[in-house]
Amino acid sequence: MQRHTQELKTGWFMKEHGVKPTIDFYLPVKQVPSQVHIDLLANNIIPDPFLDANELSVRWIGEKDWIYRTTFQTPTLSLASGDNQITTDLVFHGLDTYATVTLNGKTILSSENMHIKHRVDISPHISTNGTENELRIVFKSALLRGRELITQHPEHTFHVRQTEASRVPVRKAQYNWGWDWGPILMTAGPWRPVVLEWYVARIEDVWMQYRVSQDLGRCSGYLFARVSESVGLDEKDTVVFSLAREGENVELIRLEVQARSGVDGVVKVPFSFEVPELWYPNGYGSQARYQLSAELFRGDRRLDSAVKLVGIRRCELIQENDEFGKSFYFRINGIDVFAGGSCWIPPDSFLAQMSRDRYTKWMRLLVESNQIMIRVWGGGIYEDDAFLDAADELGILVWQDFAFACASYPVFPAFLRSIEEEARQNIRRLRSHPSVVIWAGNNEDYQVQERYKLEYDPNDTDPESWRKSSFPARYIYEYLLPNWVREEDPSAIYHPGSPWGDGKESFDPTVGDIHQWDIWHGQMERYQDSALLSGRFVSEFGMEAYPHLSTIRRSITKRSQQHPGSMMMDFRNKALDHERRLMTYVTQNFLVPSDLQSFTHVTQILQSEAMRYAYKSWRRMWGRSGARKCGGALVWQLNDCWPTISWAVVDYYGIRKPAFYAITRALGPLDVGIWRECPPWTGGHADPFAIINADSCKFDVWIASSLQEAVEVDLIISFISIASGTLIGDTITTRITANPNATTEVLENQYAKLHTPQDEDIHDPFIIHAVIRTADGKVMATDTAWPQPLKYLDFSNRKVKVQISPSRNRITVSSDLPVKGFVFEEREGLTFSDNGFDIVPGEEQVVTVAQGPNEDEDLIWTYIGANKSTLGQQDSGPR
Template identity: 30%
Template sequence: MHKFLLFLLVLAMLSCENKNLPEKIAITTNWEFKGVDTLDWQSARVPGNIFSDLLEKKMIPNPFIKTNEDSVQWVSKKNWEYKTTFSLSKKQLQKKNIELHFEGLDTYATIYLNDSIILKANNAFKKYTIDIKKSAKESNNLRVVFENFNDIELKKEAEIWYKLPVQNRVYTRKAQFQYGWDWGPVLNSYGIWKEVSIKAWDDVIFSDIYIKQDSLTVTKAVLSADIIIESNIEKFVELETWINSEKILTGIHLKKGENKLTIPIKIDNPTLWWTHNLGKPYLYRFDFKLFRKNKLLDQKIIKKGIRTIKLIAERDTIGQSFYFELNGKPVYAKGANLIPMHSFQDKVTNEKYEKLLSHVVTSNMNMLRVWGGGIYENDIFYDLCDEKGILVWQDFMFACAMYPGDATFLQNVSEEAEYQVKRLRNHTSIALWCGNNENSEAWKRWGWQENRGEKEKQEIWDNYLMLFDSILPSIVAKNSNTDYWETSPKYGRGNPKYISEGDAHDWWIWHDEYPFEHLQEKVPRFMSEFGFQSFPSFETVKYINQKDEIDLKTNAIKSHQKHPKGFELIEKYMKRDYKIPTSDEDYVYVSQLLQAKGIVMGIEAQRRAKPYNMGTLYWQLNDCWPAISWSSIDYFGNWKALQYKAKKAFENVLISTVKSKNGYEIYIVNDLLLETKGTLQIKIMDFFGKEIWSDTSRITVKADASQRVYQLLKTDVDHTKHFLSVTFNNSSSFFYFAKPKDLMLPKEPIERTISKTKNGFSITLKSNVLQKDVFLFTSEKGHFSDNFFDLLPNTSKTIHFKSNSTNLQQLSIKSLQSIQE
């Protein structure tokens, strides 16, 4: 009873304390939408977008299936409006400050409150805050009218005396991929795509807190918190700053208006934040509280890691380095490029962010590049990257275009950039801000300067430099301690410097049809993009077609291939390395093997070249819709062969074998910060398990290094019937002396034993012969712990299938030899 009374007392104290805090009221209910030229209002979801609302009302077909994308294009050509009502209590109306917050409006919007215009918005990447103290009532009508961006873009285009290389989208500050890309649909949306809320407060409020790291040693971290407080009073207040369980108390004499102060913070013997593959991504909890006469006025909590992160881009005897130094240690970047996770951002839940980023960690990736044609991701994305130890290369949202340079546009993007840099600067995971994706390369190499006068070319390039070489780096430097890189790549593949200076995008593969072996011959300092397409999972193919069988010859499949030569290039590359399957199901399977073969060849070559090369980020991690694309994880979250094989290729300790002039060279690449010792065991075997030759030695691999540990000079190998097995400690690698299509793989069945486990199934496989690229698949929902692997002869391998299913009767198994005639 005494405990219960104590609990009620604490609850009462907290309630009393919290009544002085700023009050946030989310405006998520009662929303309706309609076309401006129609009469019928329909219920809507906010946050959301027009396509999601129309789809929920069954007013349009699902644009992700069949050829339905074409039949919904009318949606983007109309004007749309949304409305709601919300109430404020008398107590809320008595607050001295009442603000209306729009976290994201896409894009050209006029906002009416109680039939009066209070805002005209023109940027999907800016937050809008409106003082509504004078106009707010107990009952309020809020209306948002979205104007057709096509009409506005045509007007903006007409104001310039020349035509920019890419038209329409460059004039509008919204997600550029919505206009269509070579992996995504044209689904250009409107809507209130982020949260809408009211914030009501009285005397003081934290306007901004930025925790800067001033210096760091093993024994001490010196930080400072730059704090901005908005105040309606001229009073003395107390600021409590809690770092974990330590408290700093500061007295402040507030003036009316904006108050800026800096609080010094020192942490003895700091625990450092590391990427998950090198240590623990430890986060400190900073809790800021404002008090007046023991009453809590406002509170802000920030989780932040202590670390140093620098981009080292320095001239050297080769050209210019490009690598990230974390806590004074060069860190090899392993990962992929991230595009938006859905064409309609309201469909991306926090659970989906958690799932994808957990896959990133499981796959041994330590960096993601947020690509510049998408969106600045939601807060939860960066929170999870902080917590999981994933570095973020953050592009500004400019991609594959030249942008206008008029004063209005530059002011708009300056406000966007300042908002986004301030929003993200406390995130430990942010490693780099990059100005744009491929804009410079496009201007210099894609033929955009042809048939233009010198004055025209000069103005376009001057506008480029103004934005990416002046405005954006100045905003980053002024508002953060994060490094800035003007454009990715530094040099396009038409410039020979692309392999010796800065970062590179290597699209000789795919676009220029170079063989995969090119990736072994031309290794840049940092590979920030390279990729190859494949078909998605069977589930996704069936979903596109809305058919139970795998059929690749439908118009639906054609409409989900957005590269004009996509099918042709997959086939052309497949013929080089594989026998072309006769069935569509097998073709999907081999297309994934093909993609994985090429990209992993590149990953291994780049890692072997360490420290000349210090990063490999392939294109691309994910899909925004069901598609034939460069992704390694498809629209439904299914891992393709590339994701499974990249997981192995990204391990901290990698075994990699490569053909050389005199034979074969075996490398151990060690990303760990400590040297590693162990037994190196090398075997040449035939496909029935017979050992042809072997050697064993004890080796030591240096810390953070790539080291050639063995040179194999054997010449009496049957390239079509033998393979190389290399093991080092708990890692193993298999190397084949011939292309997959030339291997004389024996055909034997694969034995299976399936047993139920607590959270899925245990599957044990065994065969009398080597089974190449074993692929397990089922219609049951779940995830295989490993797939697309080689099963050694006469050796059991156990796979776990994580699933909520109660049975696994429909498990199917393929291997490369099982599909060949």
């Protein structure tokens, strides 16, 4: 017989477990996977934790124990001749977190790790008399168990950033304890599927290890299968491997091996073939994939099969000494790749709610915004197969942290046993995905070591001494994890942490990756100075902004609380000192409005501007082959786990902030950038007129290209009065050849040549506007450099014109005067091809509406200096 499976999805019930429970009756569970909060909310026991301050009223859930139960029939099978024993397994793809499982009153499993899959042979325990089997899972409080573990291990000091230390010894998604962007919602439950399986023998896994030759002309290596069986394999049992191009029936490789020839159930065969079709990141080539299969035969009867889609690529992390220190960038199939992208947190506080469709939509957002890398942060989970499948299909590079974040982790034996199983399982699960290009040992744990001055000697090469030091987690990151990665996936790239720089201080900009938090956190530097704050690879940086109004009003239900600085607005922003930090950046750069719509808009333009400066500056440092000063930039963060105010550029409901579009423009295949000197304006003796003095307005212009061939473009640079909209300087027009996959420096240390006014000491404030066009006139990219700060400029009477097509799917925006930060209000069901853009006189911004408003809905827009206006109304002047 072949293997059969049955997902135990329905027929579940849950209740509180323990002495004198508050909820002492079983509640129906709509479906499994699920988590406690989902089921209590569905049964109207608790209010929605995502609304108002309801998070506080449901925290008691994390201190309770819970039980889930269901029943199922014993499978009735007609055995084929020769099959004298069938194994019946229960497979738990994820139990959150301290779980004890009983079947018909017999304990069959105890689990202490949310990140692990369990398979239990229940053949001896299932009913044989036709009665139903009862399955119960008791989930103990991870919060209370974590506190117990701390007291049980006084040998270790549980240093922690972000909420309480009880999270550190518990192998559970760390963000459940709350973070500076997320609530404290301690989940429990069967958070991934529970599946019943029965079989005689099965293929547990199939994978390949391969090498692509340097000239990309040959792929060779080994195909592997792990075989599990009930009663032993015999000479008639064979494993047949095949490899075929995705969607094609023609086999490229077909190889057969005796099933019992392997060691510990693992069989392998060598393979080699010419001219492989390679997998590339989006924008660099196709996402070719192959179907790899292994079939287990007993004679001519197939007992089981396993199939995977795999990609073949040559991936290198280039770390070479150069004029800037030591490089850090990725080379895929011989092509240097600037890794512009985002960091990823868990996309929901209740992960059992995530669907394959939601994952795919998130990954498509990366493609739409020209991003090619997503960093899966270490305080969450090893992401779902749906996430990885979408990354493979769409050409997104995945940086995967191991699940450690912002703490000093222990090394007591039970903890190490648990993380070994966790690491090996997840390496095996992810190793066939071509999108996964690097594993990092942790998130910011070396910063914890630095902060608390824990022992760390880079010259000490003895792992046992690391284990006994005040920073024992070094033993995990620099000894255990690299060994496990090497054993399970020898070709994988491993990096001890993020950030990490060869044992140097984690903020060293000359080596490894850095988290650049001197914008927002730390020194709270100006975002205009991003060019001075680069690293060899910037794997975190960010700026906060409000989500669009629809999300704010959806999550804060009381109208009296829908204003900046309200109790509920502050409650939803979990960032430390967020009022001081956000207001510092707002007041430094903008006139401060008091109404919600205008203040929301100002924070969004703040974030958008920070993204413009950072991505353009650091992409400029991509440079050329052999001089890659910056190899990538990943914003913190792409997404939210609940509706909130955070650094996310797309909110919980998938609604894009203007910063999303700023990133899209900055990471285009061909982009133009302007750096404009930005004199200080907050110093005690700063000259405020320096921002408009042409003699001090030094600027650079460059073109950044990810294209693999040189492109000839026309570059036009103009100087336009903000007050009159007229040209006030000599326009620069030149034809430039943009170098392939490089930065082409066009102008450096130039000064604006303005038409001399009557008073030679004073000029109108002006913008510098750059456009690159192809020979046939197609606009490839634009950039606009404004005097800083924006709050010193007069934005009144911009004379904006908005025209919408009769079909309501095309909008044309223009103005007589330069406009800063034009934003359409977005909501679910209403998205745009571009948003948060500047408008220059003489040019039209044409925006397509991906999903349009209903006929009876107004289209709402605003910009810096505008009154709130709706479609069909003329600009009515300044606020």
